Amino acid sequence: MSTSRFQDVHARLRSDIIFGRLAPGQRLKLDDLQAVYGASIPTLRELLNRLASEGLVAAEAQKGFAVAPISPANLRELAGLRKLIELHALEQSFRNGDVEWESDVLAAHYRLSRVEEQLLAGEAADRTEWKRYDFGFHQALIGACRSEELLMLHRAVFDKYLRYQMIFLTFRGRIAADEHRALKDAALAHDFDRARAILETHIDGGVEHALRAQGQGAGPEPG
Numbered sequence: 001m002s003t004s005r006f007q008d009v010h011a012r013l014r015s016d017i018i019f020g021r022l023a024p025g026q027r028l029k030l031d032d033l034q035a036v037y038g039a040s041i042p043t044l045r046e047l048l049n050r051l052a053s054e055g056l057v058a059a060e061a062q063k064g065f066a067v068a069p070i071s072p073a074n075l076r077e078l079a080g081l082r083k084l085i086e087l088h089a090l091e092q093s094f095r096n097g098d099v100e101w102e103s104d105v106l107a108a109h110y111r112l113s114r115v116e117e118q119l120l121a122g123e124a125a126d127r128t129e130w131k132r133y134d135f136g137f138h139q140a141l142i143g144a145c146r147s148e149e150l151l152m153l154h155r156a157v158f159d160k161y162l163r164y165q166m167i168f169l170t171f172r173g174r175i176a177a178d179e180h181r182a183l184k185d186a187a188l189a190h191d192f193d194r195a196r197a198i199l200e201t202h203i204d205g206g207v208e209h210a211l212r213a214q215g216q217g218a219g220p221e222p223g
Contacts, residue, residue, distance in 0.1 A: 009037050013047055017068075023167075028048060056160070085153055086141075086199065088150070090196070090199065095192075102188055105140045116177040119171050135158055165206070165210065172206065183202070
């Protein structure tokens with residue numbers, strides 16, 4: 001299999017896990033995957049081992065592969081990691097951001113806000129598109145951090161966090177939309193202290209809302 005074909009199948013499998021098309025705990029049978037993705041069994045094994053190293057697949061001796069399970073504790077852990085990484089990147093980005101960065105933030109927020117307004121109005125909206133724009137906005141905010149390693153690390157954690165959001169499919173309505181708008185305004189003002197407070201509230205609120213929606217209980221966020 002060519003490198004580009006390998007990367008394409010990896011991206012499809014990864015996307016299907018993150019966006020919930022392959023459910024948590026679902027057994028990943030190689031024959032079934034071969035029929036869907038058109039890759040050889042050895043290639044699929046290599047892909048699944050790579051996804052296991054990313055924390056999206058569980059590999060068990062004698063049992064094969066399964067989509068990684070989910071839990072409230074894991075969601076809270078991911079939220080804590082996301083805050084740690086995103087806040088560090090945000091501080092660097094606010095310090096370095098120029099007019100092009102500000103334009104990127106404005107454009108990303110515009111795309112996200114259009115979908116949020118559709119959801120608030122009760123109109124049909126593509127939930128996958130909504131979360132892509134959500135990620136795009138948060139990546140735009142940290143886009144001037146000047147560290148590719150930091151951006152890649154943020155994406156890896158955000159994708160795992162995003163999987164929970166897609167599985168729970170919860171929308172906090174006007175609260176979340178207002179927080180995004182406030183983050184955009186803080187970015188344009190290069191006001192990191194304000195943005196930090198908003199982002200911490202934004203992430204904590206999203207976690208607790210998701211857990212309440214699933215009846216999991218909403219204990220205190222770990223420090």
